[in-house]
Ligand SMILES: [Zn+2]
């Protein structure tokens with residue numbers, strides 16, 4: 001039987017899983033998995049994600065409740081300045097003992113496997129590896145922040161953005177104005193320049 005590959009995201013939970021009513025506290029950092037957001041708003045792969053909470057064993061699995069905190073890097077949607085903020089998300093996740101891959105590996109009958117496989121598609125279940133010895137929290141970290149991150153962020157709610165004519169930062173130069181009052185003049189000037197170029 002192939003050994004399960006343990007990763008940076010596996011947490012030993014064999015003891016808490018030995019019988020219902022056990023608790024294991026977690027307070028440590030894990031590297032952010034790939035695929036959370038993008039360069040506009042995202043968590044860089046490998047950035048430290050703090051996981052604080054506990055695993056509680058019930059009859060058919062482990063429940064994790066806690067807070068995941070990740071450093072989010074973003075670019076202000078109005079003024080392009082780089083932002084870095086911590087996002088903290090409350091999570092509750094279920095890690096069932098019956099796991100499709102695990103059951104197949106262990107050679108158990110498929111009856112339970114089919115039921116669980118249907119539920120897994122809901123995306124609310126997270127994997128236990130090696131017959132319930134380890135919890136794999138990589139998908140939980142990814143799902144949590146992929147869902148939590150906004151598509152855009154602002155450096156501050158009233159960010160004034162950049163001057164549409166010259167790109168000056170209007171937060172730094174609130175009094176910034178151009179002599180041309182009507183922006184349509186700009187469009188006309190551009191058109192004129194274009195026509196002149198074509199004539200050459
Ligand atoms: Zn801004």
Ligand SMILES: [Zn+2]
Nearest residue numbers: 163165166168
């Ligand atoms: Zn300007």
